[in-house]
Amino acid sequence: MLGCCAHYAQGMSPESLSPTGDAASTRAESAAVSRAPHAATLQDVAREAGVSLATASRVLNGSERKVAEAFRERVERVAETLGYTPNMSAQATARGRSPVIALLVADIADPYFGQIAAGVARGADERGLVVTISITERDQERENRILRALRGQRPQGLILAASRADRADEAGVAGTAPAELAAFERFGARVVSFGAAGRAGGDAAPQPERTIVIDNAGGAEELGRRMAALGYRTAVGIGAAEGVRTSDDRLGGFARGFASGGGAVERILRGDFTRESGATLMTAALAEGVEPGTLVFGMSDVVALGAMSAIRAAGRAVGTDIAVCGFDDVSASSDVTPALTTVRVPLNEAGYQAFRAIVDDDWIQDPLPVEVIVRDSTPGIA
Amino acid sequence: MLGCCAHYAQGMSPESLSPTGDAASTRAESAAVSRAPHAATLQDVAREAGVSLATASRVLNGSERKVAEAFRERVERVAETLGYTPNMSAQATARGRSPVIALLVADIADPYFGQIAAGVARGADERGLVVTISITERDQERENRILRALRGQRPQGLILAASRADRADEAGVAGTAPAELAAFERFGARVVSFGAAGRAGGDAAPQPERTIVIDNAGGAEELGRRMAALGYRTAVGIGAAEGVRTSDDRLGGFARGFASGGGAVERILRGDFTRESGATLMTAALAEGVEPGTLVFGMSDVVALGAMSAIRAAGRAVGTDIAVCGFDDVSASSDVTPALTTVRVPLNEAGYQAFRAIVDDDWIQDPLPVEVIVRDSTPGIA
DNA sequence: ATGAAAGCGCTAACAT
DNA sequence: ATGTTAGCGCTTTCAT
Numbered sequence: 001m002l003g004c005c006a007h008y009a010q011g012m013s014p015e016s017l018s019p020t021g022d023a024a025s026t027r028a029e030s031a032a033v034s035r036a037p038h039a040a041t042l043q044d045v046a047r048e049a050g051v052s053l054a055t056a057s058r059v060l061n062g063s064e065r066k067v068a069e070a071f072r073e074r075v076e077r078v079a080e081t082l083g084y085t086p087n088m089s090a091q092a093t094a095r096g097r098s099p100v101i102a103l104l105v106a107d108i109a110d111p112y113f114g115q116i117a118a119g120v121a122r123g124a125d126e127r128g129l130v131v132t133i134s135i136t137e138r139d140q141e142r143e144n145r146i147l148r149a150l151r152g153q154r155p156q157g158l159i160l161a162a163s164r165a166d167r168a169d170e171a172g173v174a175g176t177a178p179a180e181l182a183a184f185e186r187f188g189a190r191v192v193s194f195g196a197a198g199r200a201g202g203d204a205a206p207q208p209e210r211t212i213v214i215d216n217a218g219g220a221e222e223l224g225r226r227m228a229a230l231g232y233r234t235a236v237g238i239g240a241a242e243g244v245r246t247s248d249d250r251l252g253g254f255a256r257g258f259a260s261g262g263g264a265v266e267r268i269l270r271g272d273f274t275r276e277s278g279a280t281l282m283t284a285a286l287a288e289g290v291e292p293g294t295l296v297f298g299m300s301d302v303v304a305l306g307a308m309s310a311i312r313a314a315g316r317a318v319g320t321d322i323a324v325c326g327f328d329d330v331s332a333s334s335d336v337t338p339a340l341t342t343v344r345v346p347l348n349e350a351g352y353q354a355f356r357a358i359v360d361d362d363w364i365q366d367p368l369p370v371e372v373i374v375r376d377s378t379p380g381i382a
Numbered sequence: 383m384l385g386c387c388a389h390y391a392q393g394m395s396p397e398s399l400s401p402t403g404d405a406a407s408t409r410a411e412s413a414a415v416s417r418a419p420h421a422a423t424l425q426d427v428a429r430e431a432g433v434s435l436a437t438a439s440r441v442l443n444g445s446e447r448k449v450a451e452a453f454r455e456r457v458e459r460v461a462e463t464l465g466y467t468p469n470m471s472a473q474a475t476a477r478g479r480s481p482v483i484a485l486l487v488a489d490i491a492d493p494y495f496g497q498i499a500a501g502v503a504r505g506a507d508e509r510g511l512v513v514t515i516s517i518t519e520r521d522q523e524r525e526n527r528i529l530r531a532l533r534g535q536r537p538q539g540l541i542l543a544a545s546r547a548d549r550a551d552e553a554g555v556a557g558t559a560p561a562e563l564a565a566f567e568r569f570g571a572r573v574v575s576f577g578a579a580g581r582a583g584g585d586a587a588p589q590p591e592r593t594i595v596i597d598n599a600g601g602a603e604e605l606g607r608r609m610a611a612l613g614y615r616t617a618v619g620i621g622a623a624e625g626v627r628t629s630d631d632r633l634g635g636f637a638r639g640f641a642s643g644g645g646a647v648e649r650i651l652r653g654d655f656t657r658e659s660g661a662t663l664m665t666a667a668l669a670e671g672v673e674p675g676t677l678v679f680g681m682s683d684v685v686a687l688g689a690m691s692a693i694r695a696a697g698r699a700v701g702t703d704i705a706v707c708g709f710d711d712v713s714a715s716s717d718v719t720p721a722l723t724t725v726r727v728p729l730n731e732a733g734y735q736a737f738r739a740i741v742d743d744d745w746i747q748d749p750l751p752v753e754v755i756v757r758d759s760t761p762g763i764a
Numbered sequence: 765a766t767g768a769a770a771g772c773g774c775t776a777a778c779a780t
Numbered sequence: 781a782t783g784t785t786a787g788c789g790c791t792t793t794c795a796t
Contacts, residue, residue, distance in 0.1 A: 039536065039569040041773060052783045057775065066781065083565055085533040089480050090773035092471035093788045100514075109500040109713075109730065111493060118491040121517045125528075130535065132482075132514050135503045146507075151467040153512065154421065183465055187421040275713075305717050312719070331491075331657070335687050337694070337719035348491065423789060434767045439791065448765065472789035475772050 040082035049078040060086065088130075092154070097188070100130045101358055102155040104146065106138045106162045106273070110302065111330040112347060116161050116194070119351020127359060129156070136162040138272065140176075147180050151187075157358030158184050160193040161351075181209065192357040194350070195245055210357040212350055212365060216246055216327075219343040219370030220253030221260075223297075223325060226372050227341075228261020231381040232295040232323060237268040238281050238307055239299040247273075250299045250327055265297070273299075278306025279313075286314045292321050293381060301326035301333045301342055308336060308377070323378040338376030345370050422464040431460040442468065470512075474536070479570070482512045483740060484537040486528065488520045488544045488655070492684065493712040494729060498543050498576070501733020509741060511538070518544040520654065522558075529562050539740030540566050542575035543733075563591060574739040576732070577627055592739040594732055594747060598628055598709075601725040601752035602635030603642075605679075605707060608754050609723075610643020613763040614677040614705060619650040620663050620689060621681040629655075632681045632709055647679075655681075660688025661695075668696045674703050675763060683708035683715045683724055690718060690759070705760040720758030727752050 046056035051071055058065050059075040067075075078084075092098035101124055105113035117133065124131045132153060136143040143162060150158065160176070181191050191209040227235070235258055240247035255265045269285055271277030278298050290296075296311075298304025304326030308318050316322055319338040326333060329344035346368050357363050428438035433453055440447050441457040449457075460466075474480035483506055487495035499515065506513045514535060518525040525544060532540065542558070563573050573591040609617070617640055622629035637647045651667055653659030660680050672678075678693075680686025686708030690700050698704055701720040708715060711726035728750050739745050 039533070039565075043773075053774080054776085054783060054785095055781085058782090061775080063775090068781065071782085083568075085530065085565075087475070087536055087773055088534040089471045089474035089536065090788090091534075091775075093469070093475050093772090093790080094774040094776085096775095096788065098471050107500065108490070108503060109493065109496040111491065111496070114491040114493070114496045117515070118489065118517065121490060121515060125517065128531070130514050132512050133499070133503060134513075135500065135507065148467065149510070151421070152470040152473075154469055154471065183421075183467075309717065332714035332717050335691065335714055335718045425789075435790080436767055436769095436792080437765085440766090443791080445791090450765065453766085469789055472772095473791080475774080475788090476790040476792085478772065478791095 039087070040079075040084040042084070042086070044082055045075060045079050045084050048082065049074045051075060060084070061091075097156065098154050099128065100132055100153050100155045101157045101159065101355065102150045102153055103131050103133045103159045104136060104143070104150070104162050105133065106136050108133060108135060111332060112300065112302065112328055113161055115330070115347035116351035116354070119348040119353075120159060120355050121351075122348070123352045123355030123359075129359075138162065143176060144180060147176070151183055154187055155184075155189050158189055158191045159354045159358070160191065161354070185209075190358045192354045194354070210363065210365075212354050212357065212368070214345055214350060214368055215370050216249035217253035217256075219345070219372070220250040220297075220327065221257035222370075223327070223341075223343050223372050224254040224257025224259070224263070225261050226257075226374060227295055227297075227323075227325060227378060228258050228263040230374075230378060232258075232293070232378070233263050234291065234293075235263060235265045235295040235297055236285060236290070237265050237297045237299070238278055238303050239268060239270055240272050240277075241270055247299050251297075254297050263295075271303075273303065275302050275306035275309075278303035279310040280306075282307035282310035283314065286310065286316065290316075290322060293323075295323040295325065295378065298324065298326045301328040301330045301340060304340060304342070305332060305336065308340070319377050319379050323381075325378050329373060334375070336377075338379075341375045341378040342373055343370050344373050421469070422461075422466040424466070424468070426464055427457060427461050427466050430464065431456045433457060442466070443473075479538065480536050481510065482514055482535050482537045483539045483541065483737065484532045484535055485513055485515045485541045486518060486525070486532070486544050487515065488518050490515060490517060492655075493714060494682065494684065494710055495543055497712070497729035498733035498736070501730040501735070502541060502737050503733075504730070505734050505737030505741075511741075520544065525558060526562060529558070533565055536569055537566075537571050539572045539574060541736045541740070542573065543736070567591075572740045574736045576736070592745065592747075594736050594739065594750070596727055596732060596750055597752050598631035599635035599638075601727070601754070602632040602679075602709060603639035604752075605709070605723075605725050605754050606636040606639025606641070606645070607643050608639075608756060609677055609679075609705075609707060609760060610640050610645040612756070612760060614640075614675070614760070615645050616673065616675075617645060617647045617677040617679055618667060618672070619647050619679045619681065620660055620685050621650060621652055622654050622659075623652055629681050633679075636679050645677075653685075655684065657684050657688035657691075660685035661692040662688075664689035664692035665696065668692065668698070672698075672704060675705075677705040677707065677760065680706065680708045683710040683712045683722060686722060686724070687714060687718065690722070701759050701761050705763075707760050711755060716757070718759075720761075723757045723760040724755055725752050726755050 042053060042056050046053045055067055055071055056075050059067050059072050060079055103117060103120055107113060108117060121131055134146045136146060184191050192212060193209055194212050237251045239251045251268060258265060269281040271281050296307050298307050304324050308324050311318050311322050318324055325341040327343045329342045333340040333342050350368055353365060424435060424438050428435045437449055437453055438457050441449050441454050442461055485499060485502055489495060490499060503513050516528045566573050574594060575591055576594045619633045621633045633650060640647060651663040653663050678689050680689050686706050690706050693700050693704050700706055707723040709725045711724045715722040715724050732750055735747060
């Protein structure tokens with residue numbers, strides 16, 4: 001008991017540390033083999049290193065406080081030997097905050113969300129944060145259920161990338177309950193959503209969430225202008241239900257730009273954000289008749305891609321016969337033939353921005369440059 | 383103070399619940415506005431409902447034990463009112479196990495991993511589990527670092543979907559350290575990996591991990607046979623570095639099947655799993671000269687897609703001039719023109735299987751049917 | 765059936 | 781600089 005103090009600061013064997021050292025470590029070892037599996041705990045490290053819990057904690061968690069070099073080394077070595085890794089849950093409960101960022105997407109297999117997720121993950125990794133991912137399947141009820149459960153994670157931040165119908169102006173229209181989001185802010189989580197710039201303020205409460213705004217209207221407008229300049233004069237738009245912000249903004253912007261160049265959007269087909277929706281709507285439109293030289297604007301590449309396949313399936317040619325353009329520039333868009341004209345949105349960067357919006361106190365969004373990319377699906381028609 | 387007991391089982395106001403009810407709730411409320419934000423805790427609910435912590439816990443966590451109906455109702459109502467959600471971290475520390483499944487992928491924006499992730503997420507949702515996701519960027523060092531950190535989550539399971547070089551037979555070849563994985567198993571986590579069926583047993587220890595095997599060799603062999611039947615006689619394969627199981631199996635299987643039909647793989651280009659790799663290698667090959675009528679087999683659709691774009695960029699035609707086929711059937715494959723011939727792998731289902739492998743004690747893999755899909759990128763050459 | 769109390773693994777005052 | 785000791789929010793014996 002006393003003798004140990006004489007040499008414990010040097011390299012000594014574990015059993016010299018305390019009267020119970022021998023017995024304890026023996027028990028621990030046999031436990032590891034015979035009993036329920038159990039990862040090394042900070043207690044184990046402290047005991048084995050002959051220091052207090054506090055010291056061990058200070059050494060292993062990068063706290064500001066100083067610890068004598070000799071102790072530090074001992075603790076580090078023991079931790080290494082025991083393969084100690086701090087238990088995040090315990091740290092979270094003790095600290096009162098967990099290192100998680102919750103990401104909510106409609107469908108992680110969709111390249112649009114995949115890229116956003118990649119950007120978020122990149123940022124999280126930089127800061128040693130954990131990202132959890134949940135799938136709404138574009139189902140509002142499901143989203144609400146998930147949101148509820150997500151609160152249990154007490155995340156530092158919540159990223160809403162699901163293309164939910166953004167809360168509409170009129171009450172009653174489906175949308176994520178503000179109350180549910182407020183619940184997150186109540187314990188300090190920051191909620192970041194993708195989509196429309198400041199929403200119409202029905203609620204008196206100032207909008208506490210941060211929004212990653214993508215210049216949907218502007219990008220689409222420029223696209224419309226370019227298409228008109230290419231010679232197109234009549235277009236059909238494919239969008240989601242009326243009231244869905246992203247869709248409305250893109251459709252509206254396009255119409256504006258196209259009109260400014262002398263074109264006209266003669267009709268708008270409405271469905272959702274899926275490839276199937278694009279294909280189905282296009283097939284129906286084709287059945288009703290679509291003039292050669294018409295331009296189809298799919299509100300998202302995924303939808304435009306669906307429309308392209310429907311056009312081909314109907315025996316018509318994409319480009320020369322019916323032109324198609326989209327929005328997002330997901331990777332598949334440059335693979336198709338003819339390659340799809342679209343508006344490039346830096347999705348990965350957008351995801352990274354969402355991450356910043358969560359961790360940076362004084363955050364202001366870096367503008368996300370959208371850029372029209374003209375490819376073969378919209379050849380010029382002199 | 384006493385009167386409250388007369389009607390507390392009916393609808394009563396919070397303040398009638400305990401002597402301190404009034405004061406407490408007032409303090410709590412003002413705290414909510416003025417102090418650090420704080421979500422309702424089980425304590426809050428118990429106090430407000432006038433029951434013990436234990437009872438509140440029993441009511442709200444679906445424990446087996448019985449609680450009088452009156453209490454149950456009270457507790458539930460109070461929890462609802464307060465917007466209580468159990469703190470997962472605390473539950474995890476108390477229970478000694480956390481509800482997380484850690485998913486490790488090379489790149490979540492890659493449709494291959496995206497689909498797997500979707501399958502995993504689907505399963506996790508069924509069981510109320512949380513999926514955390516980490517990106518290796520196909521960097522072994524990074525993967526090891528992440529693995530280390532992941533241990534802190536004490537996940538129930540770890541899914542290795544990163545197309546790491548599977549541990550090779552010869553020591554020294556890069557690969558995930560078995561010791562690192564063993565660390566997970568030590569605290570009861572199940573580790574599931576994608577890839578090769580039983581690996582060569584260098585280690586004496588029986589392989590405790592579970593593996594989602596995809597019939598790479600078989601699918602590729604069938605593809606080879608079909609391509610030979612279509613009339614192709616010479617092919618060039620594009621793969622990853624030698625030693626990477628998935629790549630080797632596919633390349634090997636293809637060569638076998640192709641040969642059985644009278645064809646021959648005249649050379650194999652090696653890079654990695656990215657689209658860029660496919661494009662770069664193909665460009666180089668094209669520069670050296672590729673006969674018309676040659677078939678290019680990209681070990682994965684992503685690689686094949688890259689090759690296709692290189693072929694187009696070189697002014698050659700995909701299909702009629704140089705045929706291309708791949709493996710995986712990611713969604714982009716049916717969008718390209720000509721559509722890509724490939725082997726369909728039920729990736730989403732594979733992800734779901736990985737989830738099952740983690741949660742089911744007596745798990746045996748359902749075979750994942752791979753299926754050759756011939757499309758226009760490999761027209762028959764009578 | 766209910767509640768008191770001892771943890772879970774860790775952190776963070778607060779001593780010393 | 782080190783150790784002691786309350787917690788963190790929840791679960792789970794163990795009494796009652």
